[in-house]
Amino acid sequence: MPADSLGTRPLTGVRIALAWIVPVALLLLWIAAGTFHWVQSYQLATPQGVFEELVSLGSRGLLAKHILASVDRVFTGFGVALALAILVGTIVGLSRTGERLLDPTLQAIRAVPSLAWVPLLLLWMGIGESAKITLIAIGAFFPIYVNLVAGIHGVDRKLVEVAHTLGVRGIALAARVILPATLPSLLVGARIGLTQAWLFLVAAELLAATRGLGFMLTEGQQISRPDEILSAILLLAVFGKLSEMGMRVIEARLTGWTDSFR
Amino acid sequence: MNAINIERLTKAFDGKPVFVDLDLVVAQGETVAVLGPSGCGKSTLLRCIAGLERPTGGTARAEGDVGYVFQEPRLLPWLNVEKNVRFAARDDVERARVGGVLGLTGLHDAARLLPKQLSGGMAQRTALARTLVRNPSILLLDEPLAALDALRRMDLQAALASIIATLYATALLVTHDVDEALYLADRIVVLGGSPSRIETELVVPLNARRRRDADLTPERTTLLRALGVEDHLPSFSI
Numbered sequence: 001m002p003a004d005s006l007g008t009r010p011l012t013g014v015r016i017a018l019a020w021i022v023p024v025a026l027l028l029l030w031i032a033a034g035t036f037h038w039v040q041s042y043q044l045a046t047p048q049g050v051f052e053e054l055v056s057l058g059s060r061g062l063l064a065k066h067i068l069a070s071v072d073r074v075f076t077g078f079g080v081a082l083a084l085a086i087l088v089g090t091i092v093g094l095s096r097t098g099e100r101l102l103d104p105t106l107q108a109i110r111a112v113p114s115l116a117w118v119p120l121l122l123l124w125m126g127i128g129e130s131a132k133i134t135l136i137a138i139g140a141f142f143p144i145y146v147n148l149v150a151g152i153h154g155v156d157r158k159l160v161e162v163a164h165t166l167g168v169r170g171i172a173l174a175a176r177v178i179l180p181a182t183l184p185s186l187l188v189g190a191r192i193g194l195t196q197a198w199l200f201l202v203a204a205e206l207l208a209a210t211r212g213l214g215f216m217l218t219e220g221q222q223i224s225r226p227d228e229i230l231s232a233i234l235l236l237a238v239f240g241k242l243s244e245m246g247m248r249v250i251e252a253r254l255t256g257w258t259d260s261f262r
Numbered sequence: 263m264n265a266i267n268i269e270r271l272t273k274a275f276d277g278k279p280v281f282v283d284l285d286l287v288v289a290q291g292e293t294v295a296v297l298g299p300s301g302c303g304k305s306t307l308l309r310c311i312a313g314l315e316r317p318t319g320g321t322a323r324a325e326g327d328v329g330y331v332f333q334e335p336r337l338l339p340w341l342n343v344e345k346n347v348r349f350a351a352r353d354d355v356e357r358a359r360v361g362g363v364l365g366l367t368g369l370h371d372a373a374r375l376l377p378k379q380l381s382g383g384m385a386q387r388t389a390l391a392r393t394l395v396r397n398p399s400i401l402l403l404d405e406p407l408a409a410l411d412a413l414r415r416m417d418l419q420a421a422l423a424s425i426i427a428t429l430y431a432t433a434l435l436v437t438h439d440v441d442e443a444l445y446l447a448d449r450i451v452v453l454g455g456s457p458s459r460i461e462t463e464l465v466v467p468l469n470a471r472r473r474r475d476a477d478l479t480p481e482r483t484t485l486l487r488a489l490g491v492e493d494h495l496p497s498f499s500i
Contacts, residue, residue: 158336165312165330166350166396176349180340257340259378 045227050234053227067235069212070201073129074243077136078197082190084137085144092145093152093182094174103149110142115203127208132201139200143192151185152178184255191247198240213239265290265325265400265432266311272319273306279457280306283320286451286460290399293426293433295443297489298453304436305333307453308402311434326432329398331406335385337377343388344373350392359395366425367391383414387421394425401426401433407442416474419445423472440485444470444478452488462488 027047033039034046045053057063088106091098117138125131155178163169163177205214213232220228266288273280280303288294296304309315310322312330337346347364351357364370367387377385386406393401406422407415423446426433437443443450447466454461464484470476 158332158334159338161314162330162332162336162338164314165328167352177338180338183340255340257376257378259339 041226042224043226045225045230049227050230053225053231054234057228057231066211066213066216066232067239069209070205070214071239073132073136073204073212074194074197074201077133077200078140078194080133080137081140081193081197082144085141085148085189085193086186089145089148089152090174090179093149094178099149106142106145110146114139114142114200118203118207122208132204132209135204136197136200139203140193140197143196144186144189147185147189147192148182151182151189154185155181184251184258187247187251187255191244191251194243194247195240198236198243202236263290263325264288265292266323266434267325268307268311268320268322270320271307271310271317271322273303273310273315274318279318281453281458284459288432288434290432291430292449293435293447295435295437295447295450296453297437297440297443297450297485298458299489300438302453302455302458304453305404308404308434308436312402324400324402326399327396328400328402329393329396330402331386331389331393331404333405333408335377335380335382335389337380337385337388337392339377342374342376343369343380343384343391346377346388347391347395350395352396356395356397359397363391363394366394366428367421383410383418386410386418390418390422390425394429397429399429399431401429401431401435403433403435403437405436405438408438415439415442422446427472440482440489443485444476444481445472445474447471450481450485452485454488454490 030044031047033044034041034049041049054063057066088102092103092106093099114135117135121131121134125134159177159181160173163173168176201212202214202217205212206218209215209218213236216228216232216235220226220232264287266286268284268286271284271286272282284307286294286307296307298304306315307322308330310317311324312328337343338349341349344360344364347369348357348360351360361370364373367390369384369387369391372380372384372388375384377388380388386409390406403422407418410418419442425431426446433446435443435446444466448471450464450466451460452462452464453459462484464481466478466481467476470478
């Protein structure tokens with residue numbers, strides 16, 4: 001088959017095969033690096049080593065403990081962020097006064113790199129759960145808030161006019177027209193927010209934790225166990241991807257009414 | 263008694279007047295069509311009556327329950343046909359009317375479809391049904407059939423005529439279709455000029471209303487002239 005026909009219209013099978021070439025090559029390289037001792041074992045574990053470490057952690061009940069701790073933090077922080085973003089975003093989106101009152105401050109806070117809050121949070125709340133959850137919530141809040149406000153501002157004026165001709169105003173207008181119309185933007189924001197929550201989870205657990213996937217990373221570094229570090233990275237990839245897929249399923253379920261290209 | 267009173271109505275956008283000191287009265291039960299070139303302020307007139315635009319001067323009042331039908335269906339995309347119609351219902355009496363209105367507009371089999379699944383004609387029927395659920399005494403129709411193909415349009419013109427008759431409703435219809443105006447209206451008003459004013463007013467003969475087979479050639483010619491369209495009737499003699 002000529003190369004250009006591949007480029008213009010790749011078959012599904014070919015596309016999937018292309019996507020797998022790089023990961024498989026990397027995996028082979030990884031196995032080779034361990035087998036032929038290109039790299040010292042305290043720097044890089046073999047895939048078999050990572051697998052054995054996962055099995056060992058699992059058999060000792062540590063795997064479940066770390067995963068549960070992290071998942072719990074992510075969803076608690078994300079839940080707090082979602083609730084706050086919906087509350088504040090609705091006020092800012094719907095009320096001009098609310099926007100003038102709150103949005104400048106929030107935009108200023110958003111401009112601060114979120115990790116800059118870490119020392120302050122540790123100072124205020126210590127190294128307990130609340131500091132970690134607050135950090136995760138700060139990270140997840142802004143994508144949800146920004147998307148929700150943009151969604152409310154972008155609601156089709158024509159639909160609002162219909163509501164006006166029917167005498168639907170005020171809270172009824174918000175509840176029956178504007179918020180349902182905003183649902184797609186809100187869900188996009190929530191998906192990005194959840195990804196951010198995982199990012200900030202690692203940041204929080206790297207700094208101060210006694211369990212969780214981020215803690216596995218620190219511990220692996222301190223006791224020179226690359227297999228533990230790589231196990232944690234692998235688990236983070238899996239759970240990040242799983243929660244993103246979950247959000248996409250929710251999006252597809254709730255916004256099947258949109259008449260978009262895709 | 264008048265259903266719609268427009269007195270010395272003036273509307274300007276950014277200081278540029280669309281119409282100045284417009285007077286128009288629509289009697290109860292009367293159907294008046296407003297014709298005019300695009301940009302003459304036909305839609306603005308309806309929007310002033312419905313309160314969607316604030317008049318620059320004068321008043322535009324409708325005495326009664328007003329139903330507004332836009333040029334586009336403007337359905338809520340997350341609600342199916344039945345729920346879009348139900349959206350307009352204010353109480354149990356009106357909610358109980360939903361089924362009947364869906365039947366009247368020929369939408370019974372489409373009740374569960376989402377707006378994105380509807381053809382243009384069905385979507386506009388849904389918009390009409392949504393308005394009718396309140397049993398309005400006054401219908402403001404802003405080129406409601408303009409986006410439809412010719413056959414679908416004739417079909418819905420007939421439906422509209424029978425609905426207006428059934429409700430004993432007053433209707434103010436904005437259109438750019440001379441034949442539609444002649445078929446549906448009791449009286450036709452032509453807007454023109456800049457700023458617009460009423461150029462011509464014409465009463466459709468009683469025995470020619472809501473009839474496709476009526477010979478309205480003289481009225482048609484008058485309207486087309488008022489709209490600045492030269493008629494292309496054959497001028498040969500036998």
